[in-house]
Amino acid sequence: MRKRCGHAVSRAGAALALLSALVLAAGATSAADASQTARLTAKFTPEKLGAPTALSLGVDISSAGGGLPSALTAIDFHYPPGLAFATSSLGLATCTQARLEAEGPSGCPANSRMGGGSAIVEFPLGPETREETAHIAMVAGPSPDGYLHVLIYANGEEPVYGQIVMSAVLLHGHLQFTVPLVPSLPGSPDVAVVQLRVTIGGNLTYEERIRGRTVTFRPKGIGLPRRCPRGGFRFAATFSFLDGSLAPAQTTVGCPRKQRR
Amino acid sequence: MTLVGVGALALAGAVGIGAPAWAHYSRANAHAARVLNVRDEGRLHYVRTSGELIIDEGHATGTFPGWVRVRFLYNGEPTVGARFTIYGSGGSISARGTARLSSPTSPSPSFKGTLTITGGSGRYAHVHGGGQLFGVYYRRSYALIVQAIGKIPY
Numbered sequence: 001m002r003k004r005c006g007h008a009v010s011r012a013g014a015a016l017a018l019l020s021a022l023v024l025a026a027g028a029t030s031a032a033d034a035s036q037t038a039r040l041t042a043k044f045t046p047e048k049l050g051a052p053t054a055l056s057l058g059v060d061i062s063s064a065g066g067g068l069p070s071a072l073t074a075i076d077f078h079y080p081p082g083l084a085f086a087t088s089s090l091g092l093a094t095c096t097q098a099r100l101e102a103e104g105p106s107g108c109p110a111n112s113r114m115g116g117g118s119a120i121v122e123f124p125l126g127p128e129t130r131e132e133t134a135h136i137a138m139v140a141g142p143s144p145d146g147y148l149h150v151l152i153y154a155n156g157e158e159p160v161y162g163q164i165v166m167s168a169v170l171l172h173g174h175l176q177f178t179v180p181l182v183p184s185l186p187g188s189p190d191v192a193v194v195q196l197r198v199t200i201g202g203n204l205t206y207e208e209r210i211r212g213r214t215v216t217f218r219p220k221g222i223g224l225p226r227r228c229p230r231g232g233f234r235f236a237a238t239f240s241f242l243d244g245s246l247a248p249a250q251t252t253v254g255c256p257r258k259q260r261r
Numbered sequence: 262m263t264l265v266g267v268g269a270l271a272l273a274g275a276v277g278i279g280a281p282a283w284a285h286y287s288r289a290n291a292h293a294a295r296v297l298n299v300r301d302e303g304r305l306h307y308v309r310t311s312g313e314l315i316i317d318e319g320h321a322t323g324t325f326p327g328w329v330r331v332r333f334l335y336n337g338e339p340t341v342g343a344r345f346t347i348y349g350s351g352g353s354i355s356a357r358g359t360a361r362l363s364s365p366t367s368p369s370p371s372f373k374g375t376l377t378i379t380g381g382s383g384r385y386a387h388v389h390g391g392g393q394l395f396g397v398y399y400r401r402s403y404a405l406i407v408q409a410i411g412k413i414p415y
Contacts (some may be wrong), residue, residue, distance in 0.1 A: 146339025
């Protein structure tokens with residue numbers, strides 16, 4: 001059974017004790033620098049106006065001073081008007097945060113899945129900075145307020161075993177993520193997110209009952225408008241960090257070329 | 262949405278424009294209370310989308326049968342918007358409405374709100390009024406069921 005602390009952070013006690021000993025022996029390394037920079041990328045698959053698509057986002061965060069970035073606490077992600085998150089068929093069922101924390105994404109309904117990806121986090125271990133890759137799953141959460149909510153489950157196993165659940169709310173034109181702090185080792189800075197790669201939509205399989213039989217289908221992804229906005233699809237994000245700093249980033253997906261008939 | 266049409270036609274009947282089959286009832290009802298009670302339903306199928314906009318069409322049944330074309334806007338806010346036109350015998354009526362989704366994560370959220378007539382053509386060129394809007398939005402198929410119930414003063 002997984003231990004939980006705060007926002008569903010679990011740890012394997014033995015591994016933590018070992019890591020703590022290593023840190024105490026070697027002395028903790030660089031605390032977070034005062035400021036961070038972020039880079040944002042976005043891509044549609046397929047790039048076809050008027051059609052449903054999958055949105056792939058990439059984020060790279062680095063410290064201006066070259067050390068570990070401060071822990072990420074929030075993301076305010078802005079997407080271009082006309083991009084149809086709400087009218088996609090993603091998230092036809094929901095999964096509660098408690099269930100996601102207890103059972104992981106496999107315990108959630110198939111129709112609640114909205115996408116996935118990976119994150120790379122860094123944390124100090126003695127004189128070194130260690131890296132860990134966490135797998136990310138996105139599911140639709142319950143809506144207590146009339147807005148669409150997304151839950152993001154991140155699972156890391158080596159060298160530190162832990163899971164976190166982040167929540168996001170879809171507002172018109174932007175998604176607001178709250179990122180819980182993930183403790184690394186006693187006396188050390190919190191885990192720093194340095195890279196995120198997520199795809200919303202894509203190869204998802206949903207189920208429905210038709211005349212007593214379970215039938216699978218692909219949910220419609222995020223709808224692209226029939227006309228491209230002037231200058232392309234502009235995305236922007238502001239990343240908030242534990243040290244109080246903010247890092248803005250933006251990117252533009254160019255207008256798809258018109259296909260010849 | 263067909264509430265608009267009902268109200269419009271009833272209003273037209275009340276002032277002696279045209280003579281649909283139910284105009285007698287509407288005229289009598291209108292003279293008695295100066296308010297028209299209307300109830301109609303449209304079952305609409307998906308035609309196309311453009312980003313956050315879904316376009317549906319279908320038959321309206323009830324007091325004023327006709328063909329309805331709806332532009333349904335859902336951008337993630339709890340309130341959805343709709344602009345629609347109903348084509349009946351003798352002309353068309355356009356209206357807009359806003360409604361609040363009750364459970365947006367459901368496969369078929371219901372909504373409830375209000376509508377206002379914005380204009381018309383033919384014998385309904387000068388119609389005005391409004392009412393309440395109810396409906397269900399099917400997220401899987403983009404189909405809509407819309408019901409309009411209201412009292413239209415004239």
